[in-house]
Structures are given as C-alpha cells and as structure tokens.
Amino acid sequence: MTTLTPVLTRNWDQPDSFTLAGYERDGGYSALRTALAMEPDAIVQTVKDSGLRGRGGAGFPTGMKWGFLPADSPNPRYLVVNADESEPGTCKDIPLMLANPHVLVEGVIISSYAIRSNHAFIYVRGEVLHVIRRLQQAVRDAYAAGYLGKNILGSGYDLELVVHTGAGAYICGEETALLDSLEGYRGQPRLKPPFPAVAGLYGGPTVINNVESIASVPSIVANGADWFTSMGTEKSAGFGIFSLSGHVTRPGQYEAPLGITLRELLDMAGGVRGGRRLKFWTPGGSSTPLFTEEHLDVPLDFESVGAAGSMLGTRALQIFDDTVCVVRAVLRWSEFYAHESCGKCTPCREGTYWYKQLLKRLDAGQGTEEDLDTLLDLSDNILGRSFCALGDGATSPVVSSIKLFRDEYVRHFEQGGCPFDPAKSTLWGGAAV
Structure with missing residues (x-):
C-alpha cells in the first residue's frame, strides 16, 4: 500500500507535460478514440463499474450521478467542471490543471459524450491566472487538433468547451452557487430540489463534477473498470x-x-x-x-x-x-469562513461571525468556560441548518478541536493568554522550539 500510483501525475516531471505534444507522446487522447467507438451508455456503465467516487469531497459515485439525468427532458444537457478550488489546505486540482491540462480536457470530452452533452464548461478560480492561461491554451490546441468542435475525429459528435473564470468567492465551490455565477448572477446556493441533474445550468439537466473526477475518466476508459478497482479498497476504489x-x-x-x-x-x-x-x-x-x-x-x-x-x-x-496553538489555528480557519459566507442564511452568516468573536477572545486569554459551551451551542445551530455545506464545514474544526483539545482552550483563559510563543511557533514562521 506504500507504493505510489502515478496516473494523473505520471508526466508531471516532463518539461512539456502541459503541451498537446507532450500529452499525446504519453498516450494522450487515445482513450477518446476508444470512447467514441463505444455507445455512451456503455461508458456510463464502465464508470459505474469502476466505483469512481467524486474527488471533490463528497465522494458520491460518479457514474450514478451521470445516470440521474432525465431521459425525457427537452432541454440541452450540460457538463460543468468545478475547478473553483479554494478551501484552506486543498491544493490538488490547481497543480493538476497546471501540469496536465489536457487530461482534464480529454476527460471532459469523454464525459460529455457519455452523458450526451454538446456543451461543457470548466469553471476555474479567477485568481489562478497561470492555470487559466494553461487551460485556455489546451482548449485552443484541442480545437485545432480536431478533439473539440464539430464532428470530433469524424465521429459525428459535436462539443463546445468554454473555460469560465470566477471572481474568487469560496461559496462558488458549492455546485448550485457555481451555476448561478456561471449564469451571470451573484454566486449563492440554490434551494434544492430541484437538483442540478434535473434543472441545473440554464434550467437544463446538468452534471457537475470535480476536476480530479473528470480527469480520472480517460484512464478508466483506456484500462477498464477492473484495472481501477484493483487499487484502493472495496468501497473506495482507485x-x-x-x-x-x-x-x-x-x-x-x-x-x-x-x-x-x-x-x-x-x-x-x-x-x-x-x-x-x-x-x-x-x-x-x-x-x-x-x-x-x-x-x-x-x-x-x-x-x-x-x-x-x-x-x-x-x-x-x-x-x-507540537509548537502550534490549536486555538489560533481554528481562529484563522473561522476568520476565513466568516469572510467567505455568502450571507444568504442566518445560521452561517451569524454563526461564523460569532465564531470569530469568541475565538478571538479565547485566543487573547480573555475567554471563559461559558464561551466554550457557547461555541458548541452555536455549532448545534449551524450544523444541518445552513443553506449549504459551508456552514457545516465551518463547525468541523471548532467542535473537533474543543473535543480533542479542551484543556488547551482552558489554559488560555486560566493563564490569561496563549501558552504558545508565536515567535517560536513554526506555524507563523518563527524558529522551532
């Protein structure tokens, strides 16, 4: 189990890994030719059989998600790739798109063909300009090579792919807020149902998948479902x-x-x-x-x-x-969530604000035992009551840190300040004690 499995990262050490020539030299777009010779439903079944689960966090089975699209909808179908990676600590999709954008483009084409979509979008975070340029060039090269556009590789299948840049709002990583942003509205979560599979982008059936999920599709088509399930665990394959x-x-x-x-x-x-x-x-x-x-x-x-x-x-x-103050780390995360809350629902808007105030007081050594109970009570009123998962996510570090490190919180107000010297903490750039 300690052996690495370089598939998506296989050619990252090549100086031209991001180019069309570099990708094709490594077998790129051969899976697309295989896919275009298959029936769309057969590709969906292959992805289902592989056990591929969403790599964006929720872990929902990808093939099952594709199968939710209604067959009788008169509206166009859309594929949307969620490339708005912005959660603290999450840093896999951006280097993937930077080093190997064509594996995502190929995955988009195969996935769009499988769900019978002729319009696809990659919604990428606007701050990562270097990644945007790489993606845009990859899409241009794919069009020039006949992998995108009309009659792809003579198959009769047409696909238009748009790289759309967001404006840097964490909330737009939530799939329905992303759709609103993509349509030109303020990015805020939609009420569900209806779910995007029934009424998503422009009211049409829509599949929204993470970058890594879609980028994994070409290797599954090329090597088969059994190859994918040979890695990982029984319920978490690959x-x-x-x-x-x-x-x-x-x-x-x-x-x-x-x-x-x-x-x-x-x-x-x-x-x-x-x-x-x-x-x-x-x-x-x-x-x-x-x-x-x-x-x-x-x-x-x-x-x-x-x-x-x-x-x-x-x-x-x-x-x-062990040089890090857990209270200060949780405060920093809570400040992020308070700043990024879209403000649409009261539990998240107000709860994350009060998280920040209480944690600042505790970090300064001015808190009380009652403040800890208030934090937990706030969490109960946020968790499961927010419009989207941002509120739920904000509660995780707060609740778990109090559960695991309550004594450290207590030390702050018993000693009248943080027991950790920031100058010696490796978290803030100081020398390790």
Whole structure:
C-alpha cells in the first residue's frame, strides 16, 4: 500500500507535460478514440463499474450521478467542471490543471459524450491566472487538433468547451452557487430540489463534477473498470491525489491508492519537519474534523475516515506539529469562513461571525468556560441548518478541536493568554522550539 500510483501525475516531471505534444507522446487522447467507438451508455456503465467516487469531497459515485439525468427532458444537457478550488489546505486540482491540462480536457470530452452533452464548461478560480492561461491554451490546441468542435475525429459528435473564470468567492465551490455565477448572477446556493441533474445550468439537466473526477475518466476508459478497482479498497476504489502541506519535510502531491494511511504517506514524505511531534492534522481540508497522532493508521478511504469521526474530503492533509496553538489555528480557519459566507442564511452568516468573536477572545486569554459551551451551542445551530455545506464545514474544526483539545482552550483563559510563543511557533514562521 506504500507504493505510489502515478496516473494523473505520471508526466508531471516532463518539461512539456502541459503541451498537446507532450500529452499525446504519453498516450494522450487515445482513450477518446476508444470512447467514441463505444455507445455512451456503455461508458456510463464502465464508470459505474469502476466505483469512481467524486474527488471533490463528497465522494458520491460518479457514474450514478451521470445516470440521474432525465431521459425525457427537452432541454440541452450540460457538463460543468468545478475547478473553483479554494478551501484552506486543498491544493490538488490547481497543480493538476497546471501540469496536465489536457487530461482534464480529454476527460471532459469523454464525459460529455457519455452523458450526451454538446456543451461543457470548466469553471476555474479567477485568481489562478497561470492555470487559466494553461487551460485556455489546451482548449485552443484541442480545437485545432480536431478533439473539440464539430464532428470530433469524424465521429459525428459535436462539443463546445468554454473555460469560465470566477471572481474568487469560496461559496462558488458549492455546485448550485457555481451555476448561478456561471449564469451571470451573484454566486449563492440554490434551494434544492430541484437538483442540478434535473434543472441545473440554464434550467437544463446538468452534471457537475470535480476536476480530479473528470480527469480520472480517460484512464478508466483506456484500462477498464477492473484495472481501477484493483487499487484502493472495496468501497473506495482507485487512486487519488493526497496533498501533504504544513509541517512535513517534503510537502507536495502524493498520488496513491485510497486506503493508504498518513503514517505511510509521512514515511514517504520524510516525516514531520524538524523531527517534531505530530499534534493534529486534517484528513480532508479545513472543513473536516481534526485528527491527532492516534489516527495515524486510519485507512484514508471514505468509510474508514468516516467511522473514525471525520471525512476524507479532498484529501488535503494539513500537518501541524507540537509548537502550534490549536486555538489560533481554528481562529484563522473561522476568520476565513466568516469572510467567505455568502450571507444568504442566518445560521452561517451569524454563526461564523460569532465564531470569530469568541475565538478571538479565547485566543487573547480573555475567554471563559461559558464561551466554550457557547461555541458548541452555536455549532448545534449551524450544523444541518445552513443553506449549504459551508456552514457545516465551518463547525468541523471548532467542535473537533474543543473535543480533542479542551484543556488547551482552558489554559488560555486560566493563564490569561496563549501558552504558545508565536515567535517560536513554526506555524507563523518563527524558529522551532
């Protein structure tokens, strides 16, 4: 299980990996030719058989999601790729699009053909200008080579692909807010139902998938469902990109089978930086409940991480050593969620604001035991009552940190300040103690 499985990252070390020539040299677009010789329903079935689950965080079966599109809708079908990666710690889709944009383009074409869509969109975060330029050039090259446009490779299939840039709102990572933004409206979550599969973009049946999900499709078509299920676990098949950041000796992207453990990944990454002790970590970005060193051997698949009390999410493994103040780390995340709340619903808008105020007070050593109870009460009123998952995600670091490190919160107000010296904390750039 410690063996890496470079599929999406296979050619990242090549200087021309992002070009059409570099991608074709590595077998690029051969899966498209295979797919165009298949019936669309056969491709959907292959993806279902592979067990590919959404790589954007929720882990919903991709083939099943494609199958939800109503057959009798008179409206055009759309494929939308969610490339608005912006959660703290999540950093896999942007390097994937930067190093290998054509694997995403090929995945878009195959997936669009499978769901019988003739219009596809890649919604990418507007701040990542270098990635946008790479994607736009890849799309232009694909058009010039006959992979996009009219009568693709003589198959009679037509597809138009648009790269659309957002304006930097975290909320637009929520799929229905993304659709509103794509249509030119303010990015805010829609009331569901109807779900996007029935009435999505411009009121038509719409499939919305993460970058990594769509980019995984060409390899599944080329190698078969059995090849994909030979990796990972029974219910969490295949491979995924694990993003190690923070206090790790060699941070970066590690593409490995689902079910690998953080202990194994840390061994490959040189361990915790400076020989320090692991204090806490996130298995799937800042919106997932915290883990500690007790969870080093939890298999990183959807079921095992869920059973241990967290979520696999986007496999954004943020590593924090024992010099870090957990209260201050949670405060920083809460400030992010308060800033990025769209304000549409009261639980999230007000709850994240009060998270920030209470955590600031606790971090300064001016809090009380009652403040901890108030934070938990706030969490109960946010979780499951917000319009979208932003509110739910904001509660995760707060609730889990109080559960795991309540004594550290108490030390702050008992000692009248933070017991950790920021000048010595590796979190803030100081020298390790």
